Amino acid sequence: MSGRQVIVVGGGLGGLWATLVIAGGGHRVMLFSLFEMMRSHSVCAQGGINAVLDMQGQHDSVEQHILDTLKGGGWLANQPPVKSMCESAPGLIRTFERMGVTFSRTPEGLLDQRLFGGVKKKRTCFAGASTGQQLMHGVDQQVRRLEAEGRVDKHEWWELLSLVKDADGVCRGIVAMDLRSLEVRAFRADAVVLATGGLGQLYTPQTTCSTNSTGAAASRAYQQGARFANAELFQFHPTAMIGEDKTRLMSEAARGEGGRVWVPKDPTDRREPNRIPEAERWHFLEEWYPAYGNTVPRDIASRAIWKICRELGHGVGGGDRVYLDLTHLDRAFVETRLGAILSIYRKFAGTDPLGAPMEIFPAAHYAMGGLWVDFEHDPATGGVKPDSPRNHATSLPGLYACGECDYAYHGANRLGANSLLSASYSGRVAGEAVLSHLAGIERGAEALADAPFAAEVARQQSINDELMANRGGENPYRLHAALGALMTSRVGVVRDNAELDAALAEIAELEQRAAHMDLTESTPWANQTLAYARQVQDMIRLARVMTASARARDECRGAHYKPAFELPLPASKAASSATAGGNADPAWEAYMARWQANNERWLKTTVAEHTPDGPRIDFEPVDLSVLAPDQPRDYR
Amino acid sequence: MSSSISNRHFLLRRLHSLLGVVPVGAFLAFHLWENSQSRFGAAHFNEEVVGALAGLNYLPFIEIGLIALPLAFHAFYGLAIIRDGRAEPMRYGYLRNWLYWMQRLSGIGLVVFILLHVGMTRIAGLLDPAIHADLFGHMRSALSNSLVFDLYLIGLWLAVAHFANGLATAAISWGLTTSAAAQARFGWFCLGLGLLLGVIGTHGLLGYLSAPVGTGA
């Protein structure tokens, strides 16, 4: 095989998809992962993957999927990529299906679809309530086949430490560390794809994310010059189990299949939930948002639960918890469609969600923001230009990003079941873009001088040596815990500039402390503390980007909620004509004017660039070429 | 691409499984049935049972080809298979795991028992025509020794247990029973079959001691 060498970092859905496409295109792929591929966080996705198949008799359309995604995301996503993603979704489902993914079926044997948040049509394909794991099975098997054919070379238990750039600033490889031998080694490549996932661990332990979703790899790329976009836009999932070690996700599918969220009407009511009669239950989502009810988008549900517990003091037992109730649904039906999450709840809470309501609270879940990536607009279709080498290219030439570590598809808030879609789709598009990029390369990385690789290895090795020798007294595990507590309390569901300023000061302090760590072990074999300490340092740097970006955006948009800058919706629901600027009630006229003015100022992508003095925050316009944003988000 | 019938491994394992049921298992059932007639006494046993068998045409081919060789293959290939396994009945105290362990222990025990048993009867009969002529008497005197009786009783129950459990697992290996429920149902059936064969066999052993010596003479 005469193909070129490509490095893909990350063995989740995005990375495996990119690998499939690149290796399928005749190139050699070195696939790096912190662990065996099937441990990747993609397996935790539960509820499903969106694609318009319109098989439920509801007149669903791709246009509606595009609109729901854009509007759900506060209009902040660049529109051509969203358009192309939604259009590609049915084809992706068919491809997964061919791979052997066990999508749930209707009695006729067709793909079943269910309702998810922020939409009114049943659009979500699913495989029980373990859809992410099933999709991973499909691509993992395909990649294993390529591996067996010698076209993919897996490097499991290797961690990316940094990128290697040539004299022109083009990314030509990586430096990675073997997590067993601690060997630091350079790997050359003609293109590097990062598919390193999310960063929920910034909020440890109040997150649904796996413990390896640290964002450290994206942080490293950022520190080497890749721009980071919309860092402040981070989703808090409304329905996570209460837990001190981790807040485990209870899929949005629970609400999509008919689950109801409620609290006792009397906040002092201490009765068992099953003993509280229907009339004494407050279904606040249904009351506040009659049009969408329990299936409002996640940011809205999270804020509503926050409001109930924190502002109104109306949480169950006066605490940070509300009920998510499935007990009124048919047992067999729920068991078939949600078995996986029922099992998680039973195992970890010790009670049966079909016997008594679950207790849930919002938790850090998904980064809409991520590494800035480009796209090439195709005037012919209005979407992205297929096979353009610009698609999913980061601001560093030769470096691509896909999956949760990019920022491309979800704007200010991600709709449920769009993440498996964007991870898969972006992996495929990034792979195709890399193929085009490789076609334009004249001199392969193997011909490059050794110097930049050797220099980067030496630099990384010295960081390791210093950490191993350091006896500064700061414990990396405690620093991480402190970071999680700080981010959860100050850069969480509700934000305030004074709090954010305080957070920035605390982060600076944490960064100082992180320079004086004591690993407490200097074992040269499988030293997990060394890798962890480096991740913590890079998480703190990323937290600074996130907080600085949040500080810069003085408005409410999607998951970024700063009450001081809120534009309250008029009391009445908008008449449909009002959205088009028609002659509706004056309150709406006034609101629309303010909303449009706010968009003028803030409907922009936040872009952070690394400087020695900290992140430099800038804004760039959003591509609104598909649908003019003329509908405020009103899910009432 | 390897093909199943050109691959020795699959064929040998399946042959081992098949031979355990037919003819070895079938012979066991037949053998116990025949011996259960010991209670009708020496004359009946020596003439109607042993005599009838001895009068079969091609007897040596039947004995060697249908019984001895299959049995030997099943036994010695079984011993080879046992080397691959490592039972941990205390760590995994599930019934099927205990049976797995028992199947292997009983297999080893049966190799020893059958060698002794065949030596004491068929081989001894070949060497000494008197034994052949009055097998009933020979057995009766041997079994009067309580040590030998206990040995036979243990050997008998090991054999029926090994057969019954082997039949149940063969049904899984060959794909006759697939669901857990079917495997359990057939398992109970095999338990019943094993108990029945065990009772028949025990009855036969006791028959040697209790039957009148001279009946019909």
Place this chain on the structure above:
Amino acid sequence: MTSIAGADRPALRGDGSADGARDTDPSSGSAADTQRAHSRSVELQIRRQDAPDAAPYWQRFRIATRPGDNVVSVLRALRADPITADGERVDPVAFEHNCMEEVCGACAMLIDGSPRPACSALLKDLGAVIRLEPLPKFPVVRDLMVDRARLFAALKRTRAWVRLDGHWDNHERAPRISQRQWAADYLYSRCMSCGICLAACPQFPDAAGRPADDSAGFVGPAALGQVRLLNAHPLGRYDKAERLHAIMADGGLTDCGNAQNCVRVCPKEIPLTTAIGELGRQTTVQAVKDFFGV
């Protein structure tokens, strides 16, 4: 949100008293303190091993627990302050974990002698002394970390994939699959490659003396479950004979001893022995077909 620092939970010294040097979290509410006051402490006995060829040894740790704790959460807490029950400061215990909700399969280990995922092993269901050992059958990397390459090698041996023309959309509608078949298939697709069934399988050979990606010993129940799954798929069916031939070779299906531990220990309750029975049937039919050249 309450900010209970994950590491704010010291290992206890031999006498059971809390280490005074812990970080104090000024914002931590009284609820957390109350919980801690009411919590019990457990003793972890951990089989440690510094490197693949080093000799294993045991260490004891005492640690305060919180309601809802599981083995992973206490191991995580222990990392910050790895002091043995005898007061000796030691290296943190190496172990793998990721999702903490029993879907990634990383944290499987022997807990009180039984192989299971550590994250779903809740302390309230365990005793005051908990014995932790690495998952057997696999080579130890360090402490509780093992290398499960053999599990993935088995998936290669059994060709556990569908042979696609390519990753692209071919615009063909998804094949119809009955709900009944889906329900049966889905059970197998929940395998998380944790290796617990292999650890408990008496026929799955120990790693000692075998290459890391062993391709001769028994493939084990996990891979057989995947063969069962793929053989049922409308496209996967095309390579059914190849997969069956793969499991009819050395170390294949016939090496199963029907001890059925796999199905008993599987944390996802995958009907592995049903798969083995069904594959028994499929290989029987395949052998007959091969014999007659069908």
